[in-house]
Amino acid sequence: MVKLWRCEICGDPYIGERAPANCPFCGAKEKYIKQAKEAEVSFDANLNAKDKRNVEYALQVEISNAAFYFCAAAKTDSAEGKLLFKALGKVEAEHASVWRKILKLKNIPQGNDACHESNKENLEDSHAREERAIEFYKKAAEEAQNVLVKKIFEAFVEVETDHLHLSEERLK
Ligand SMILES: [Fe+2]
Numbered sequence: 443m444v445k446l447w448r449c450e451i452c453g454d455p456y457i458g459e460r461a462p463a464n465c466p467f468c469g470a471k472e473k474y475i476k477q478a479k480e481a482e483v484s485f486d487a488n489l490n491a492k493d494k495r496n497v498e499y500a501l502q503v504e505i506s507n508a509a510f511y512f513c514a515a516a517k518t519d520s521a522e523g524k525l526l527f528k529a530l531g532k533v534e535a536e537h538a539s540v541w542r543k544i545l546k547l548k549n550i551p552q553g554n555d556a557c558h559e560s561n562k563e564n565l566e567d568s569h570a571r572e573e574r575a576i577e578f579y580k581k582a583a584e585e586a587q588n589v590l591v592k593k594i595f596e597a598f599v600e601v602e603t604d605h606l607h608l609s610e611e612r613l614k
Pocket residue numbers: 504533534537575598602
């Protein structure tokens with residue numbers, strides 16, 4: 443029997459027999475996915491100056507990475523690479539949307555990052571971007587005073603680490 447699930451990080455619903463191992467939208471791990479009626483979802487965070495600065499920076503990182511991945515999805519010279527970068531672009535766009543909600547913004551700008559034709563160069567770029575994201579999210583999670591944003595920073599450290607493994611495997 444299918445059930446209705448909800449991710450407690452991005453708030454999006456999912457229909458399936460079981461909770462997915464990763465949220466199909468933001469990539470959060472299974473521990474954050476609950477049956478919809480039990481899931482606790484909130485984007486209402488009262489941020490101190492430091493947390494607000496970190497969330498604003500996170501939004502910029504995600505906008506930039508989403509733009510890079512969508513560019514790579516269109517341009518990279520590998521059929522599998524196109525699919526990988528499309529999937530990554532969708533996840534990073536979802537991350538940007540989580541930060542948009544925390545910051546209570548109606549709209550966010552689109553990024554205009556460039557990408558490469560060479561799939562190897564795109565994988566290397568992806569690897570560097572994910573490494574920077576992980577490093578930043580770890581630091582932001584440690585510094586966070588607000589429990590909600592701390593939880594999201596921690597969840598995204600795991601998601602970006604999964605992304606890092608995807609490029610690492612392909613660059614071997
Ligand atoms: Fe992300």
